[in-house]
Amino acid sequence: MKRAFTILSMVIFGGMLVYNCEPDPDSLGEQLFLDGAAQGDEIAYDVTAYNIDNNDSIRSDASKLGLATLGAFSESQFGMQRAAYYTQLRLPAYDPDFGASATVDSVVLVIKPTYASDSITTTTDENYVYPDGSVAAKKVFNRYPATKYGRTKINSGNLTFNVNEVTEFLNGYSDIAYSNKIYGTGQLLGSKTFDGYVSSVAITKDSDNSSIFTSEVGFRIPLLSSFFKTKIIDKKGQPELKDVATFIRYFRGLKISVTDPAGYLVQFSPSNVELVMYYKSIDTGATTSTQKKYAFSVGNGNAHIGNYVYDRAGAAVKNPAIGDKKLFAQGMGGNSIGVKFPVETITKLKKLYNEKKAAIISAKIRMYTDPSWNNKLKKPSLLTIIQRDKDVKDEKGNEKNIFTNDLLLLSATPNFAYIRAYDLDKNPSYYDFTVTQSLKEIVEAGANYERKYFKIDVGNFLQSSTGTTLAGPQFTSRPFSTDRIVFLGYDANMPITDPSKKYEIKLRVTYGTK
Structure with missing residues (x-):
């Protein structure tokens, strides 16, 4: 396995695709659109997003140090x-x-x-x-x-x-x-x-x-x-x-x-x-x-x-006044980003499903880069998202990393990509993370979600030594990624008329009803 971590070719299931147009619905629900069988509507919902301080430390030994x-x-x-x-x-x-x-x-x-x-x-x-x-x-x-x-x-x-x-x-x-x-x-x-x-x-x-x-x-x-x-x-x-x-x-x-x-x-x-x-x-x-x-x-x-x-003296990432209005992600031991589905959002989606039989066709966590951070640094095209459960621990007592259900179950689906990046040459850019299957299991199958959250980092998943699968959710290029990026979080006090309001992080759900 150790040889895998020095591989500089880092392949993602389904590929990392960059588009400059609006995303299509996931293949999971494409059949609902065929022959006019359903009408699709997209609605934006609130999510809970927050910064995760990693204490500027990460494993950086030979097994992790691809570069x-x-x-x-x-x-x-x-x-x-x-x-x-x-x-x-x-x-x-x-x-x-x-x-x-x-x-x-x-x-x-x-x-x-x-x-x-x-x-x-x-x-x-x-x-x-x-x-x-x-x-x-x-x-x-x-x-x-x-x-x-x-x-x-x-x-x-x-x-x-x-x-x-x-x-x-x-x-x-x-x-x-x-x-x-x-x-x-x-x-x-x-x-x-x-x-x-x-x-x-x-x-x-x-x-x-x-x-x-x-x-x-x-x-x-x-x-x-x-x-x-x-x-x-x-x-x-x-x-x-x-x-x-x-x-x-x-x-x-x-x-x-x-x-x-x-x-x-x-x-x-x-x-x-x-x-x-x-x-x-x-x-x-x-x-x-x-x-x-x-x-x-x-x-x-x-x-x-x-x-x-x-x-970090004087840096925005350590400024308490910023709170989670801005989200910071940085490789090599810097910040991660946590995202949860709040109770209010799940309640609304369950009501739609139960009362209007609205099936989830596509679900994306959309994150816009902070428009005010207008620097000349190249934006990362690669980010990872994993699923965490506060109640599930590994053998050392740490929260266990697992692939999202979307990546585990839908990676072989045609045109599937767990992340898509848009307008990387513009300001702001935005990223869509596919969470369709994860959300469907909560809304439509009643899976517990209150202790679960997503963790987003800069970097990419690494291949296994065979080159045909990923080495695991904990094996990424984050220990040596030089990238960093600032996203807009959520500011409850921001006026609805503020131009930045439309760039706040949201869960964008496309659902269909017959």
Whole structure:
């Protein structure tokens, strides 16, 4: 299962569909419209919606961390967010022999942020001289803009990445870790300014066009050579390098962080991080030293932990005066949104059903983005909705996550989508969450609803390892989603004439009577 959570292709039952027109009735009730068998009417009803404070913490260990995040971002609604990343490293083979008289030339940490592959700038140096041996060569340098979330022009688009040694044991790959945990760090091993771009390099000899050096697209941070000479090379034959259990307690890992107070966030896959040590040594039977490359194991099998720090001072999300008039959703441990069907709404729907035989054809929770939050951030196209029951607990005593009945029972229905997003390029945008089956079971079948509610988050459901089903309602991209969004809730004191009144959250029910 753990491999599933690093899959960047996240598929939803029925697909995540984005439309710019009014939604059609669910397939569940389409037959009621055929041949004029029924008349459909849509009515908007009140719902109870509220913010859920997750204490800015979420599980962010290797099993949850499909992407790692670095950077800092600050804005008025959600405040400041800073993201750092911890990782272990291992030796590719234990009790290594580095040869005689080994010296370290350089050490490079390579991270590979997501980037726009269709936007490339190429620079070619036909007169390049490769320094090791002064070889006449050609150097081709490709440059791509990294995918960013936030304010990309602050500080000219630069972020300073620091790499520190971790001094506290990070536990194992399978151990649980939370995003607000700060682990001890020691010596600064390297620092480099990231200008928002990633690059690749290819160097070939002029004489025969053979390759001298190539590097995949990424961002390279030089690390302190003397540290690795002392920490690794000089420990040849000693217990610290004999086995994995001893090594990860001796060299406990690296922390990558930023020093900037604001800017943007970038993301990369933890499984693609590289740490390469270039050194020279004399092989057995040789008399001169030769260049060698030693690649540590940083990706799969190691502990990876996302660390998220927030400063909500002055942010709207923490302002008590806002109440639930505005609803805030944010990934990486930020707020969730809770939605319930109030007694008054269910009473009205049951009366329609009992007295007029009005069957529910379609039911949507419609949420409009806050028109006053008119920023240039890309709105999320993916949100999740799960069902919670205050009386149903998991083995740890927490409220249990379950898929909505609509997703469980209707996912194979043609044209079904549990969510549709509209007008994402406009202000306001809106989202419809399908709750037809859930509402029908309450109104028409008498299911208990008073302790049940829906929980809405940014992110997407993740696939299982087979790629044919979803991994489960608790497995989403929320632990590493950079998205955030503000919706209008409900304000009882807002005048009916206020232009924003029509954008309040509502349950929109289409029913049919013969």
